[in-house]
Amino acid sequence: MDSKDDYTKDKIISEEKSNNQSNDYDDLKNCESELDVLKQVDPAKYADLHARFTQMMKGAADYSHVRGSVNTATQGAIDSLYRFSTISICSDIRAETLKGLSNKPGV
Structure with a gap:
């Protein structure tokens, strides 16, 4: 494999990472929007899920402060854990x- 192949592979990996981060961000924004709808539709369920969502986001924020200090294997494992939790x-x-929404009268 020559240096051109290495450059192309690195560029593809970088672009995939960027696309995945963008998709993760969009998914998270959609999730927050649906959580806002749930607040209006079922306030009790909203309270429970909002607490879980907030706790998960706080954990992710705390992890982001130390992420650069751990090895790449640990990063991969914990990143996957947070991705799974978010999903x-x-x-x-x-x-x-x-x-x-489907339990509303007239539906």
């Missing part, structure tokens, strides 16, 4: 929002 909580938010 799980957002799935719960989406499901409860859908349930709440």
Whole structure:
């Protein structure tokens, strides 16, 4: 493999990372929007899921302060853990929002 191939591979990996971060950000913003809808649809479910979401985001923020100090294997593991937690909580938010909207009179 020559240096051109290395450059191309590195560029592709960098672009994939950037795209994944952008998709993660968009997913998180959509999740927050659905959480706002849930607040109006089912305040009790909102309170529970909002607390879980806030706790997860605080943990992620705390981790971001030390992330650069741990090795890449640990970063990969913890990044995946937070990605999974985010997907799980957002799935719960989406499901409860859908349930709440579908239970409205006239639906």
